[in-house]
Amino acid sequence: MEILRIAIAGSVGAGKTSFIRTISEIEAVDTDKNSTDELALLKSKTTVALDFGLLTIVPNQVVHLYGTPGQPRFDFMWDILIRQVQACILLVDAHRPEHVHYGTQILDFVNQRVQIPILIGLTHTDCPRTVEPEKIAIALGLQNLNHQPPLIAVNPTQKASIIEALNLIIPKII
Numbered sequence: 031m032e033i034l035r036i037a038i039a040g041s042v043g044a045g046k047t048s049f050i051r052t053i054s055e056i057e058a059v060d061t062d063k064n065s066t067d068e069l070a071l072l073k074s075k076t077t078v079a080l081d082f083g084l085l086t087i088v089p090n091q092v093v094h095l096y097g098t099p100g101q102p103r104f105d106f107m108w109d110i111l112i113r114q115v116q117a118c119i120l121l122v123d124a125h126r127p128e129h130v131h132y133g134t135q136i137l138d139f140v141n142q143r144v145q146i147p148i149l150i151g152l153t154h155t156d157c158p159r160t161v162e163p164e165k166i167a168i169a170l171g172l173q174n175l176n177h178q179p180p181l182i183a184v185n186p187t188q189k190a191s192i193i194e195a196l197n198l199i200i201p202k203i204i
Contacts, residue, residue, distance in 0.1 A: 032090060035117075037115040043126070044154075119149045
């Protein structure tokens with residue numbers, strides 16, 4: 031059995047847990063706890079360690095999906111997870127430009143530790159105040175078009191959208 035491992039990273043509310051719950055063929059394992067700080071204004075629960083989901087690609091090939099916490103105080107989990115994965119999907123909340131900086135930190139962190147394929151998934155693109163993909167790419171420091179990871183819209187609650195993202199990243203790790 032070949033196991034492919036992909037990290038799903040991003041800021042709070044970017045859609046990491048939803049992404050894994052939507053596509054996993056098993057009940058997703060999560061470490062969600064009640065939000066106890068200012069985050070409670072945004073959402074009632076938050077991931078404190080990781081989310082885990084599983085998806086069979088072909089009979090002898092599965093993908094393990096690891097969702098990272100979105101709060102900086104749980105960043106220690108990145109180091110544990112990133113060294114075990116073969117690719118990373120960074121979800122960036124396109125209607126909360128204040129969260130893009132956190133995406134930059136994640137990209138820097140990943141690139142300093144491992145050389146793996148990365149895909150940028152823009153979430154919440156249907157919300158008001160959505161920032162254009164080009165502006166998000168610039169904010170993430172992705173001005174070099176020749177070395178820019180793919181950047182696509184991803185709806186973490188729609189299987190077809192998630193499959194599109196996985197179809198772009200999985201061939202890069204097989």
